[in-house]
Amino acid sequence: MGFRQVKEYLAWLYFQYQIISCCEVMEPWEQSMFNTIFLTIVAMVVYTAYVFIPIHIRLAWEFFSRIFGCHNAVAS
Amino acid sequence: MANPGGGAVCNGTVLNHKKQSNGSQRGNCRKNGIVKEAQQNGKPCVHKTAIEPLEEAPLYTLVLTYMGYGIGALFGYLRDFMRNWGFEKCNGAVEREEQKDFVPLYQDFENFFTRNLYMRIRDSWNRPICSEPGPYFDIMERVSDDYNWTFRFTGRILKNVINMGSYNFLGLTASYIEQVKDVLDTYGAGVGSTRLEMGTLDKHKELEALVTKFLNVEAAMVFGMGFATNATNIPALVGKGCLILSDELNHSSMIMGSRISGATIRCFKHDNLESLEKNLRDAIIYGQPRTGRAWKKILILVEGIYSMEGTIVNLPGIVALKKKYKAYLYVDEAHSIGTVGSSGRGVREYYGLAPDDVDVYMGTFSKSFGAVGGYIAGKKEIVDYLRIHSHSSTYATSMSPPVAEQVIQSMKFIMGLDGSTEGLQRLRNLHRNIKYFRGKLKEMGFITYGNDHSPVIPVLLYMPSKIAAFARLMLKKNIGVVVVGFPATPMAEARARFCLSALHTREVLDEVLEAVDELGDLLNVKYSRQNKLKHSALTNGTSFDEEESCEEMSFELED
Numbered sequence: 001m002g003f004r005q006v007k008e009y010l011a012w013l014y015f016q017y018q019i020i021s022c023c024e025v026m027e028p029w030e031q032s033m034f035n036t037i038f039l040t041i042v043a044m045v046v047y048t049a050y051v052f053i054p055i056h057i058r059l060a061w062e063f064f065s066r067i068f069g070c071h072n073a074v075a076s
Numbered sequence: 077m078a079n080p081g082g083g084a085v086c087n088g089t090v091l092n093h094k095k096q097s098n099g100s101q102r103g104n105c106r107k108n109g110i111v112k113e114a115q116q117n118g119k120p121c122v123h124k125t126a127i128e129p130l131e132e133a134p135l136y137t138l139v140l141t142y143m144g145y146g147i148g149a150l151f152g153y154l155r156d157f158m159r160n161w162g163f164e165k166c167n168g169a170v171e172r173e174e175q176k177d178f179v180p181l182y183q184d185f186e187n188f189f190t191r192n193l194y195m196r197i198r199d200s201w202n203r204p205i206c207s208e209p210g211p212y213f214d215i216m217e218r219v220s221d222d223y224n225w226t227f228r229f230t231g232r233i234l235k236n237v238i239n240m241g242s243y244n245f246l247g248l249t250a251s252y253i254e255q256v257k258d259v260l261d262t263y264g265a266g267v268g269s270t271r272l273e274m275g276t277l278d279k280h281k282e283l284e285a286l287v288t289k290f291l292n293v294e295a296a297m298v299f300g301m302g303f304a305t306n307a308t309n310i311p312a313l314v315g316k317g318c319l320i321l322s323d324e325l326n327h328s329s330m331i332m333g334s335r336i337s338g339a340t341i342r343c344f345k346h347d348n349l350e351s352l353e354k355n356l357r358d359a360i361i362y363g364q365p366r367t368g369r370a371w372k373k374i375l376i377l378v379e380g381i382y383s384m385e386g387t388i389v390n391l392p393g394i395v396a397l398k399k400k401y402k403a404y405l406y407v408d409e410a411h412s413i414g415t416v417g418s419s420g421r422g423v424r425e426y427y428g429l430a431p432d433d434v435d436v437y438m439g440t441f442s443k444s445f446g447a448v449g450g451y452i453a454g455k456k457e458i459v460d461y462l463r464i465h466s467h468s469s470t471y472a473t474s475m476s477p478p479v480a481e482q483v484i485q486s487m488k489f490i491m492g493l494d495g496s497t498e499g500l501q502r503l504r505n506l507h508r509n510i511k512y513f514r515g516k517l518k519e520m521g522f523i524t525y526g527n528d529h530s531p532v533i534p535v536l537l538y539m540p541s542k543i544a545a546f547a548r549l550m551l552k553k554n555i556g557v558v559v560v561g562f563p564a565t566p567m568a569e570a571r572a573r574f575c576l577s578a579l580h581t582r583e584v585l586d587e588v589l590e591a592v593d594e595l596g597d598l599l600n601v602k603y604s605r606q607n608k609l610k611h612s613a614l615t616n617g618t619s620f621d622e623e624e625s626c627e628e629m630s631f632e633l634e635d
Contacts, residue, residue, distance in 0.1 A: 016600060018541075020140050022148045025196040025541045027223055030151055 128347075128387050131523050133538060133603045141538045141568045145193075148540065152192030167225040168195070189562070193540065198224040200547035200559055206233060208250045209242035211579040215556060234554070238584060240574045241558035245415045245531050246502050247579035249446035252485040256478045263477035271463070275474035283480050286487050287451050291421060292431045295460065296453035298483075299468045300475045302410060302440030303329040305450030308467035310406075311337035313436065313458075314375050319359050321352060321403070322377040325385065330377050330408060339375075340364070346385070349393045352376070356401045374403035380412030380423040380439075384565055384573070386526020386534055388416065391423050395433045406436040414444025415531045420490050420503045426529070445486040447479045506531060506578040509585060513576055516589050521602035525571075534560075534571040535592075535601075542599050543570045549598075553591045 018024040021038070023031045159166040168191045171181055182191075199220060207214040217232040242249075259279070269275035280298060287296040299305045310333030314320060318339040322330060325346045334341050342359070345351040356374065363370050376398060378389045389407070398405045409422045417425030424434055437453040452462060463469055490499040510531055517524050523536040537543050543559040550557050561570040574588075596602050 012598070015598070019545060019599065020144055020539060020541075022144045022151075022541045025544055026151065034147070034151075 128525075128527050130385070130387075130525050131604065131606065133523060133536065134605065137538050137603055138568055141540075144539050144541065145567065148193050148196075149188075152188060155192060156188070167222070186563075195224050197540070197544035199227070200544055203551075203556070209239060209244050210247065210249060211239055211244075211577055211584065212236045213239045213242070213556065215551075234551075236554070237551070238555045238588060239577070240588060241556050242577070243411070243443040243575055244446065244577045244579075245411075245444045245506060245575070246420075246446075246486075246490070247577050248444070248482075248486045248489065251446070251489070252482055255485050256481050259481040260478045265476055265478065267474050267476060269474070270472060271469040271474045277474070277477055277480070279477045279480040279484070280474060283475075283484050283487075284451075286484060286491075287453055290487055290491060291424075291437055291453050293437060293453045294456040295458075296451050297459050297462055297466075297469070298441075298449055298451045298475055298480070299466075300449055300472060300479075302442050302448070302450035304468055304472060305438060305440070305452060306330050306408065307333040307336065308472065309438070309452055309462060310334055310377075311467065312462055312465045313337075313406075314339045314373055317364065317369075317371065318373040318375065319371045320375050320377060321355050321359075323347065323379065323382075323389075325382050326377055326379060327383070327408065327410070330379075334377065346382075347387055347390055349390060349397065352394065353397055353401075356397060356403060360401060374401070376403055376405050378405070378407055380407055380409035381416070381527075381530045381532060383411055383532055384534065384560065384571075386524075386530040386532040388412070388426070388527040388530055389423060391427045391429060391434075395429060404435045405433075406438065407434050409437065409439040410450075411443055411530070411532060413439040414490060415503075415506060416529055419500060420444070441479075441483045441486075444490075445483050447482040447486070449475045449479060449483065502578040506576065509576045509578065509580055512582070513574070513585055513589070516585075517592070518604070520589075520593055520596060521604045522592075522596060523604045531576045533574040533576065535574065536569060536571045536603070537599070537601050538568060538570060538603075540570060542601060543572065545599055546572055546595060546601075549595055550591060555588055555591055 015024075018031075021034065023034055026034070155164065158164040169182055169187075171178065175181075181187075199218075203218070204216045205213050206216055213236075215234045215237050216229050217234055218227045218229045220227050263277065263279070267275045267277065271280075283298050284296045287298065288294065299308075306327070306329035310320075310330065314334075314337050316338045318337075320334045320337070320339045320341045322334060322341060322343055323346055324343045342355050344355050359371055359374060362368065376394060378391075378394060381388055391407070394405065397403075407423065412426075413422045414420045416423060419425065422437070422439070424431065424437075435454055436458060437451075439451055439453075441447045441449045441451070452459065485494075488494045490503070492499050507529070510529065510533075514524060514528055514533055517533065517535060525534045525536070526532065537546055537559070540561060543561055547557060547559045557572050557574065559570070559572045565571060576585075
């Protein structure tokens with residue numbers, strides 16, 4: 001997997017993105033606008049995931065472990 | 077029902093052709109379908125109805141297609157807003173200042189679609205060509221400076237573009253220049269009158285006799301324009317108080333003729349015999365709406381080959397239904413005349429039915445015969461009635477004589493009346509090309525609709541910008557294709573449509589297939605999930621042998 005192949009694959013992926021979102025047939029300023037909005041939304045999703053998912057997983061883990069912990073305490 | 081009941085004549089003609097071609101090829105060791113059939117038995121090869129499933133794309137494709145249209149619509153609203161508030165000059169149609177308070181003219185969905193989606197990719201259509209539409213043609217190069225609102229010609233001509241879009245199925249468009257020139261010298265170009273007044277020439281009589289012989293019917297009448305043949309003759313055959321049962325995918329010429337006639341129109345699902353039977357039963361049981369009287373006539377309108385799907389009509393089933401419920405059948409063979417059937421006589425011969433089974437045969441000369449015009453054929457009473465009562469014979473100028481001569485020569489060529497078997501050879505070429513091309517496309521993994529024997533091959537692309545990219549990139553590779561989107565097809569099923577010709581050689585087809593393969597990978601349109609075989613090399617000799625065994629296998633199955 002040479003560097004050139006990776007570059008070609010990324011170029012192909014970018015072309016697919018442009019085709020599927022109709023960017024290829026739009027004027028340049030429309031393309032920039034759409035790219036900006038799309039990247040903003042993606043950035044917000046990534047940031048939210050980064051901030052909130054670890055905390056939620058920790059809380060869920062504590063919740064379930066408390067249930068099973070109480071169960072153990074009652075049983076023994 | 078399978079044996080042509082038209083008598084020994086029909087059988088005899090077909091057999092003669094087969095014997096001739098058999099004799100001429102016994103010298104070479106080339107095997108192909110004709111020789112096999114003649115050796116096996118004397119019966120012409122008749123086809124049972126094929127099951128033609130229209131394959132569906134994976135779900136993510138449809139989701140992404142609608143998403144693409146949604147993004148296009150959002151940007152369309154944005155651009156409309158900017159145009160309305162003056163941030164951008166409006167290049168499209170607007171009302172005048174004085175009319176701004178009237179009912180708005182350009183706010184419906186069609187105009188919105190045209191302004192915002194169609195305009196962006198408009199350069200894929202209406203490309204002017206400047207040569208005859210043979211297997212290669214020349215295109216005038218044009219560019220747009222303002223994103224397809226206006227075009228200008230650079231003056232350069234793109235030469236020898238491979239033609240995969242013209243309806244030149246048998247390659248007869250420029251074959252008879254000398255004869256046509258002679259007729260042009262004798263008769264001139266215009267006729268100057270209608271059929272009923274002074275516009276019936278001996279050329280028309282000759283052509284009508286030839287069409288009668290070609291289709292093995294009692295009489296025929298020719299008209300100057302194929303669209304007008306449908307639009308002006310259906311009103312003469314049916315009127316108020318009659319019922320028209322028309323396939324939902326019928327051509328707009330038939331729809332226009334049906335609407336002009338004033339009859340009640342009901343559509344049945346495409347090529348679906350249950351839907352047709354249900355409509356027939358409801359019509360006979362309940363009669364006309366409101367009064368409950370019986371319908372005066374029930375006419376079933378179908379096409380031989382549907383141009384957007386490439387499916388062939390299930391004629392034996394429809395004939396059985398029509399006989400059971402006593403309806404009439406009108407078949408529009410615009411694409412199927414000259415291309416299907418073992419000697420090119422259309423769908424009736426393809427299925428091996430009797431000539432009497434179809435009441436009205438209609439067809440056009442613009443596709444396989446390389447001319448323009450249409451015909452209606454059938455029983456003598458029907459055609460004689462149409463000679464007087466058709467709107468076209470009363471009001472429209474009759475067919476131009478050089479055009480009639482082109483059709484006469486083409487038809488003689490196909491029937492073999494000019495003394496050679498080259499007509500049949502061309503038909504065989506076409507069938508071979510169709511089998512090869514379709515087989516290869518399926519193998520590569522494209523979704524293609526339609527019957528395996530139809531010369532019209534749609535390849536589904538689905539997304540709006542993919543059809544524009546396909547058309548533009550194919551032109552860059554010097555291949556001209558036709559792409560179709562909404563409103564000619566359903567919104568989510570945009571396609572590229574290939575029309576094969578008998579004059580395409582194997583090398584040309586290989587070149588096109590290679591380009592299609594490359595574009596298929598680039599655009600990611602190989603959606604087919606059925607038996608994706610490993611893509612084999614296109615130019616080795618095994619493909620020919622594959623084809624022989626396929627033909628052999630299919631013949632055994634039919635027996």
